[in-house]
Amino acid sequence: MKIGVPREIKDQEFRIGLSPNSVRVLSDQGHQVSIETQAGVGSGFTDEDYQQAGAKIVTSAAEAWQQELVIKVKEPLKEEYKYLNDPKMLFTYLHLAADKDLTKALISSNITAIAYETVELPDGRLPLLTPMSIIAGRLSVQFGARYLEKQQGGRGVLLGGIPGVSAGRVVILGGGIVGTEAAKIAVGMGAKVQIFDINVDRLAYLETLFGSRVELLYSNASSIEKAVPQGDLLIGAVLVTGKRAPTLVSRELVSKMHPGSVIVDVAVDQGGCIETLRTTSHSSPTYVAEGVVHFGVPNMPGAVPWTATQALNNSTLPYVLKLANQGLEALEKDASLAKGVNVKDGVLVHPAVQEAFNDLT
Numbered sequence: 476m477k478i479g480v481p482r483e484i485k486d487q488e489f490r491i492g493l494s495p496n497s498v499r500v501l502s503d504q505g506h507q508v509s510i511e512t513q514a515g516v517g518s519g520f521t522d523e524d525y526q527q528a529g530a531k532i533v534t535s536a537a538e539a540w541q542q543e544l545v546i547k548v549k550e551p552l553k554e555e556y557k558y559l560n561d562p563k564m565l566f567t568y569l570h571l572a573a574d575k576d577l578t579k580a581l582i583s584s585n586i587t588a589i590a591y592e593t594v595e596l597p598d599g600r601l602p603l604l605t606p607m608s609i610i611a612g613r614l615s616v617q618f619g620a621r622y623l624e625k626q627q628g629g630r631g632v633l634l635g636g637i638p639g640v641s642a643g644r645v646v647i648l649g650g651g652i653v654g655t656e657a658a659k660i661a662v663g664m665g666a667k668v669q670i671f672d673i674n675v676d677r678l679a680y681l682e683t684l685f686g687s688r689v690e691l692l693y694s695n696a697s698s699i700e701k702a703v704p705q706g707d708l709l710i711g712a713v714l715v716t717g718k719r720a721p722t723l724v725s726r727e728l729v730s731k732m733h734p735g736s737v738i739v740d741v742a743v744d745q746g747g748c749i750e751t752l753r754t755t756s757h758s759s760p761t762y763v764a765e766g767v768v769h770f771g772v773p774n775m776p777g778a779v780p781w782t783a784t785q786a787l788n789n790s791t792l793p794y795v796l797k798l799a800n801q802g803l804e805a806l807e808k809d810a811s812l813a814k815g816v817n818v819k820d821g822v823l824v825h826p827a828v829q830e831a832f833n834d835l836t
Contacts, residue, residue: 489517502529630735
């Protein structure tokens with residue numbers, strides 16, 4: 476199969492859809508991989524690395540898109556919509572429930588659009604979202620700690636505190652992969668940590684991980700309203716597979732936080748779970764609303780592309796191989812991969828995205 480990998484054009488998105496190691500595996504199985512020139516530089520991979528792995532280097536995005544299967548990291552931006560009629564299949568993160576324009580563009584293109592984030596195993600795990608969720612969860616505290624610094628607009632709190640001075644308080648909404656990884660870093664820093672979740676079984680599991688080092692609370696409006704104003708760092712880590720994230724924190728509640736507190740909403744690519752949160756970028760990552768510093772970068776793992784590209788490829792390559800070897804038949808043979816299909820033959824097919832856009836079905 477002919478496979479294309481264009482360069483990512485989202486602001487400071489340095490990841491790439493295929494690493495040289497992945498290209499080598501595909502080339503050894505007889506597939507032709509076209510990489511847009513310089514597409515891997517941000518992740519530490521040169522054009523020569525890809526050529527040695529068996530790839531063909533192409534000089535334009537159009538050439539990379541004119542293949543049977545296109546592998547990306549992030550969703551196509553408006554500048555890329557013109558290419559959507561070229562490939563038969565697109566495999567990337569899409570997050571369509573928060574992007575009606577892209578959803579409409581994919582429907583009109585007749586492309587088969589498969590989203591990493593909705594590939595789902597029988598037990599409900601999301602194997603292609605997990606590695607980036609781990610990275611985003613860990614980075615959420617790393618970024619949060621940075622923007623709590625006074626010079627960055629924060630209130631000047633050291634999350635770990637010191638003897639004689641209280642540690643900072645981290646409030647995490649959601650006890651899934653992102654929330655768990657955020658808690659690990661926050662606990663490691665010495666912060667006081669609370670995790671809220673609606674799944675009692677998940678809270679019980681988290682107790683086996685953290686014991687008394689983390690306060691584990693059932694998530695409801697009253698408990699959130701009590702905790703948020705006391706938080707120095709609020710992390711949104713809510714995920715409902717394929718759906719827009721529910722709003723858990725109102726503007727009024729944000730206004731009750733200490734001036735200079737920080738919000739990092741990892742759910743921003745699914746619409747965010749905090750009312751005052753809007754999408755930002757790595758070039759301009761924060762803004763202040765209600766006296767609180769907001770960080771809403773949707774491609775957080777792009778900050779650590781050397782790690783993130785390899786972690787993503789470790790998970791995506793088996794599915795890429797199935798698509799390359801079997802084409803659309805792979806969707807019939809692999810139920811987990813089939814759940815990744817969001818748009819096919821001009822039809823919006825994923826139930827969660829259908830629910831978000833009833834007028835498009």
